[in-house]
Amino acid sequence: xKKQAFNPYLPSWEYIPDGEPYVFGDRVYVYGSHDxxxxxxxCMGDYVCWSAPVDDLGDWRCEGVIYPRNEDPxxxxxxxxxxxxxxxxxxxxxxxxxxxxxxxxxxxxxxCDTPAGRYEFYGYVHYEDGVRLGERxxxxxxxxxxxxxxxDRTYLYTGFCGRGDKSRTxxxxxxxxxxxxxxxxxxxxxxxxxxxxxxxGFEGHEFFEAPSxxxxxxxxYFVYSSVVMHExxxxxxxxxxxxxxxxxxxxxxxxxxxxTYKPAEQPMAYGANNHGSIVRIGGDWYIFYHRxxxxxxxxxxxxxxxxxxxxxxxxPQVELTSCGLNGGPLEGRxxxxxxxxxxxxxxxxxVYVGDSRFPKIMQDGRDGDExxxxxxxxxxxxxxxxxxxxxxxxxxxxxxxxxxxxxxxxVRTAWDGEVLARLKVEYSNVWExxxxxxxxxxxxxxxxxxxxxxxxxxxxxxxxx
Numbered sequence: 001x002k003k004q005a006f007n008p009y010l011p012s013w014e015y016i017p018d019g020e021p022y023v024f025g026d027r028v029y030v031y032g033s034h035d036x037x038x039x040x041x042x043c044m045g046d047y048v049c050w051s052a053p054v055d056d057l058g059d060w061r062c063e064g065v066i067y068p069r070n071e072d073p074x075x076x077x078x079x080x081x082x083x084x085x086x087x088x089x090x091x092x093x094x095x096x097x098x099x100x101x102x103x104x105x106x107x108x109x110x111x112c113d114t115p116a117g118r119y120e121f122y123g124y125v126h127y128e129d130g131v132r133l134g135e136r137x138x139x140x141x142x143x144x145x146x147x148x149x150x151x152d153r154t155y156l157y158t159g160f161c162g163r164g165d166k167s168r169t170x171x172x173x174x175x176x177x178x179x180x181x182x183x184x185x186x187x188x189x190x191x192x193x194x195x196x197x198x199x200x201g202f203e204g205h206e207f208f209e210a211p212s213x214x215x216x217x218x219x220x221y222f223v224y225s226s227v228v229m230h231e232x233x234x235x236x237x238x239x240x241x242x243x244x245x246x247x248x249x250x251x252x253x254x255x256x257x258x259x260t261y262k263p264a265e266q267p268m269a270y271g272a273n274n275h276g277s278i279v280r281i282g283g284d285w286y287i288f289y290h291r292x293x294x295x296x297x298x299x300x301x302x303x304x305x306x307x308x309x310x311x312x313x314x315x316p317q318v319e320l321t322s323c324g325l326n327g328g329p330l331e332g333r334x335x336x337x338x339x340x341x342x343x344x345x346x347x348x349x350x351v352y353v354g355d356s357r358f359p360k361i362m363q364d365g366r367d368g369d370e371x372x373x374x375x376x377x378x379x380x381x382x383x384x385x386x387x388x389x390x391x392x393x394x395x396x397x398x399x400x401x402x403x404x405x406x407x408x409x410x411v412r413t414a415w416d417g418e419v420l421a422r423l424k425v426e427y428s429n430v431w432e433x434x435x436x437x438x439x440x441x442x443x444x445x446x447x448x449x450x451x452x453x454x455x456x457x458x459x460x461x462x463x464x465x
Contacts (some may be wrong), residue, residue, distance in 0.1 A: 003058030005325035006340045008291065008301040010060055012051055012373030013037065013363055016301030017290035018084035019276040020146070020212060024115045027051045028281055029063075030081040030288065031097070032302060033084045036367040039298040043081040043102065045069075049116040054281050057325040063116035067097060072108050073120050075101055084210065084275055087115075088154060090180050096122070098145040098156065105134040105141035107158065109181060123181045125156065125174070132185055133174060140168055140187070144275070146212040148220075150241065152178035156241045157211035161193025163227065168193050171207045171224060171243040183251070190244050191235055194227040201246045205233045210275035213240065219313060223250065223277045223287075230254050230271030230288055230351060234278075236313055239271030250278070250287045251305060254351050255343070258319050261446075268343040268385065269320060270353035272297050272358075278307065280317075285309055286325065287318065292353045292389045295360035295377070296367060321387045329444050332391030335398075335463040343385025343415065343448070359384065378457040385415060387446040389464065394440035396465040399423055399449070402431045407453010411438055413445045425453075431460055440464070 010016060015035035022029050034045030070078040085099040090111075097110040097119045110119035125133040125142075134142040144159040154176040161168040170192040172435040175185035197206035210225035210232070222244055231252040231450045235244040249257055254271030257264055269291065276289040286309050290300040305324040309315055320342040323330045330336070339361050346358060353360075359382040365371040375384055397411055404427045411421040421438035440447075447464070451457060 002056045004330055005058035005323065005327075006330075007303040007320075007322050007324045007342060008340075009057070009304055009325050010302055011370070012337065012339045013368070013370050014050075014062075014301070015039075015293075015299050015367075016048065016050065018210070019290065019302040020086045020277050021279040021286070021288045021304075022087065022115075023054060023279060023281060026054055028054055028057070028279065029115050030302060031085055031087045032351055033082060035300050037299050037363060038294060038367060041081065043083050044296055047085060047097070047099075047119075051116060054174065057281065057327075066112070066116055066215060067110055067119040071110065071119075074108070080104070084144050086146045087307050088149045089154045090149060090154070091178050092198055095119075096147070096180050099145050100143055100145060105143070106132040107134065107142045111180075122346055125176065125181055125183065127183045129440070133187075140172065144211060146207050146277075148213040148215065150215075150240075153184075154180055155213060156196060157190070157213055157222070158187075159193075159207065159211060160209045161195070161207055161227070163194055164452050168194045169196055171211045171222070175241065175312040183239070188236075188241055191222060191224060192244060202235070205231070205246060205249065206217065209273070212277035213433065214278050216313075217310060220277065222242075225274045229273045230256065230404045232276055232287065234273050234315060247314060250307060250315050251289050251318055251320070253291050253320070255320045256351060257317055260319060267349055267351045268345055268415070269343060270358055271351055272353050284327070293361040293373070295353060295356070295358060295362075297353060307321040319387070320332075323388060329388040329390040332389040332394060332440070332445065333464050335461050336386065337372060337461050338375045338384060338459040340386060341375060341384040342387055343383065344375065345383055346379070347381035372460070375459045376401070378451045378459060380452060380454065381450065383415060383448055384452040384459065385446060385448045387460075388444050389447060391440045391445045391464065392442050392445070394464045395437060396435060397421055397423070397438045398433055398435040398463040398465065399425075400431045400433050400460040400462075401425045401457050402428050402460070403455065404429075405451070405453060405455035405457035406453065407451055409434075410452060411436070411442060412448040412450070415448050417448070425457060427455070
């Protein structure tokens with residue numbers, strides 16, 4: 001029997017942000033950077049790869065470490081972090097991994113004969129005279145490489161553009177030759193940074209970081225993180241190195257702009273930076289992105305949502321859900337872990353993560369410990385939302401809670417809807433179960449749990465019966 005697929009799609013103890021998804025053969029592979037639970041900076045781990053069968057997107061397998069940080073000659077002491085990578089298949093059929101270390105401005109390349117084997121250092125992207133890209137006078141620093149190979153040409157997309165920095169002009173496209181290293185066409189700007197966005201059509205959604213390119217039919221889709229950070233946007237062109245027009249937002253990791261179930265500018269999760277891309281798996285397209293946990297920027301987890309590419313080429317923005325890769329709602333019966341909450345907020349709205357008052361998803365133990373995730377720091381008005389479930393005949397709800405809290409959890413099917421049940425909870429330093437009768441209407445439903453009362457609680461799971 002196939003497993004249901006949740007968000008995040010990897011185990012709750014794994015932290016792989018910046019996901020670049022690809023289908024190779026009969027499996028989908030995700031390449032990303034590697035955060036630590038309770039990490040204090042971005043990307044502290046070695047590169048690991050996860051994969052799943054294309055016809056069973058709830059069954060993810062860890063392929064192990066594919067590239068350690070000290071493999072690069074510039075980082076033999078392992079002091080630098082491996083930032084977000086990307087992978088492409090070269091004209092020789094081998095798999096090429098492109099990445100940038102955190103304290104240098106050049107693009108490194110590793111190679112492997114298989115999608116998820118052990119990659120070996122291959123070289124640095126360089127001009128024909130041997131000067132490395134990013135080190136020639138006038139070059140902008142290289143960052144967040146994204147790659148697309150067609151024939152014997154590989155298009156390399158890089159860049160980072162912060163507010164107030166006029167030295168960074170936008171996302172760059174550089175063309176490499178068949179050796180996957182040598183520049184045959186110098187960098188050109190394909191999307192403007194925020195200091196150069198006026199009059200371009202990108203205003204308010206200018207390029208910040210995370211460039212990624214995919215080809216859909218005959219069109220090139222440039223996916224990137226905009227200057228507000230929490231959203232992944234796209235631009236479209238008939239050519240890979242120019243002519244891009246802004247298309248819109250695909251996903252926001254705080255669900256800003258979505259007005260299908262709440263006001264458009266009301267954040268429903270704690271966002272921050274974002275990075276990902278689109279991929280076709282079977283007959284469906286998906287956007288891969290990441291969310292923020294542990295109340296910080298540095299413990300990010302991969303998520304995905306099904307998207308629709310219209311006949312006109314447009315991609316409507318999608319909601320955050322708990323069932324992104326599932327192909328539809330989750331079964332409206334049984335126990336579900338709290339860490340799959342797609343909405344998490346309190347009465348103090350915030351687009352960005354980080355306030356000590358906010359509820360947060362975390363785990364016990366240290367990074368690498370296979371401990372289940374849960375929602376902690378649940379104080380008065382904290383709400384966790386889970387979407388969506390195919391409910392049929394649900395008559396009771398049960399929760400597992402611990403913590404020094406004295407109050408009630410309210411159950412709704414909309415964040416501002418009628419209270420359908422209340423579960424009284426009491427002080428406890430171990431997980432306790434509480435049950436209440438409830439009448440959840442049949443059909444596709446969301447479940448929202450709001451805490452009212454004193455103290456501070458943690459939620460491990462809820463059960464629909």
